[in-house]
Amino acid sequence: MNEALLRELVPAVIGILVWRGADFASAEDAVQEALIRALETWPDDPPRDPKGWLVAVAWRKFLDAARAESSRRGR
Secondary structure, eight states, rough: HHHHHHHHHHHHHHHHHHHHHHOOHHHHHHHHHHHHHHHHHSSSOOOSOOOHHHHHHHHHHHHHHHHHHHHHHHH
16 A cells, blocks of 8 residues: 555545535544545555545545534534
8 A cells, every 4th residue: 555645645635624614623534534544445455546446435434423423413
């Protein structure tokens, strides 16, 4: 896995999540979760579009966390 590429992509992925409406701290947490998933999923064979993959996974992680928080508040 190309760790330098991952380090390079992190700020851009966080920026995309913030642009989509996530607050910075939540975006940062979601990207960290996506990086963990990346380390598990593609250690030797990254996807053709690592940035797109990270954005998609991080956005899903953000949405899951936002929904969970909303549910907690609703109870």
